[in-house]
Amino acid sequence: MRFTPQKPSLFGETLESLKTQIEAAGYKGFRAKQVMEWLYKKRVDSWDAMTNLPKDFRAWLDDTFILYPTAPVIDKRSNDVTQKLLLELEDKSLIETVLIRAPQTGVGQENSRKTVCVSIQVGCAYGCKFCASGLAGFRRNLMAAEVVSQLMHICRREDAHTDRAREEIASFDNIVFMGMGEPLSNYDTLVRTIRILNADWGLNFGARRITVSTSGLAPQILKLAEEGIAVRLAISLHGATNEVRQQIMPVNKKYPLEELIPAAKAFQQRHGRMLTLEFILIEGVNDSMEQARELAKIARELHAHVNCIPYNTVEGLPWKRPSVPRQDAFVEALRKAKVSCTIRREKGHDIEAACGQLRLKTEKERSERA
Template sequence: MKFLEKIELNSLTLGELEKFMISLSEKSYRAKQLFTYIHKNYGTNIQDISVFSIALRDKLEDCSRINQIEILKRFNSKIDNTKKYLFILEDNNIIESVVMEYKHGLTACISTQVGCKMGCSFCASTKEGFIRNLSPSEMVNQIYNMEKDLKKKISNIVLMGSGEPLDNYENTLKFLNIIHHKSGHNISYRNISLSTCGIVPKIYELADEGIPITLSISLHSPFDDVRKKIMPIGNKYTISEIIQACKYYYNQTNRRITIEYTLIEGVNDRNKDLEELIYVLNELNCHINLIPLNPIEEYNQQRPSGRYVERFKIGLEKTRIPVTIRREMGSDIGASCGQLRRSYTKDRDRNTFQ
């Protein structure tokens, strides 16, 4: 059997593993043993599963495999304890993840795709286009590799790295199922956040899944005409449609929505932007996360001054909308979404063709 045709064991949920084991004429309880070996004990080698007979190990190796990714490089911030990882996948594509240290523990920001097709003008992740979706195993392996490297457990996960999680919907759902399961890593759904640019039908689908994760919406403007210019998804779904989907999500999950709002000087930080944002969010149970723009060379705009950011925050607080200014982490290592991978691949390609 060819390598790529083999079943990827660490991309299967426990229920799928049970069906797989039964298809091999094995007892279903073997699936839980295998699931725990991979997702609780960081197992990567089928031949090392000592609770299985040699015959079963050989049978599994013949038709299945455990996908692995490798740490290509780790960057350590000198400002705080942020760690940025570049991972190389089995097909030599590169993705990135970040681990940030807070008082409550470690938070990992992971990627869900190689590249991104959403085309947001201020985001480095999308500048080289979309390459492919990540499998569930490639998502969980980001967590496992960082934990093994740091010798610490990650307590919170943010799906906010490269890619749009709802554009990789089925694999993202399986990742959530796997990482949450009590027989594996057992991370609470309430410690997981998913960030989307606003794929409205998928927000409704996610709400109906009954998974109480935090939904974060990348809004970035309260005006449809402005949002269309900086976020192409705005040409497909209006702000009103997104807000209605968010209300549905809240009603289904009882989870407050997070609104991500990147402040761009002269684009969405004006008084009229503030007033319209207050109006748009008036009836939504939400928390606003203000993010001063992290400039990239392909987007010729600037972040507002600290004074303007604070003014915007105070304006929101006056209407009793909960708001915070995102603390910038790992700024000396390009820890924002997509920056490090893009820099690395550009340098690699430049050296290749010299």
């Protein structure tokens, strides 16, 4: 489904596209840079706050654009260090954005390292069997403005209680495209969003602090490698053999490991950065020592770091996480095989922080009230 907004959002414009429209309307092109400064550096949420712009120009902006194409519905903070925003779009669709804090020794929680996990689609069409994002099906792709505005909501919230915004434009350290949706199936939006975030007139956020996660769309991995944007790449592997991977990831039928691994290797060689292999540990499915051995082979070939993630329980799905001793044994097998590896213990369970959980719960509640 394709969605056409009543008016475009400024967050989807580049400096050049905005300048072109401003000049076509009879105003001076330099106003574009002033507008971008109000958006990204001063983070205003109204036209009247743009006080150095003429009133007639502000009126034109109001007639032509909207500011935020997303509106917060729920803002939940977990008992650990996770915060989730549920955002409503113009068509009443819901998406999720998660802020994950990683406390560091000697600093307060608000000054810890912060990673923002953004969504790029409403739902997901790829049907990974362990994920809540696809349970309600795929609705539509997000536009760049709807992705960028997720990050700006986080910036505005962090600005309220941190001094970092005075030193850097962004109020967080890393951006990961690991929320709802498959980033590489919304390719044009992904690239446009990254360029807006990366631009000095935008968030001026380094591409090397942006991670794109994919379920394994091999042709788009190769295409992204040639874009000239040095993002990090994470592969949602979750199975170290085709037989196991196909049980939980239908995409593997189209792009099996024989096609995915060479594409990932080409990306790694093009950018010279260590890849990440995401591996959700599911009891009785992919937590065997045989899978650990096969995973180690892939990781060594790709010069990749493995991120093991014990399964986050989702209502309505049958999967279970392995016991802690079995998780530890899996990780230890990787380390003995000389593979760089971490295990990411669950965060945000009390606020349904797994991809799609809060959206699914809210949509169900709305449907019951209708």
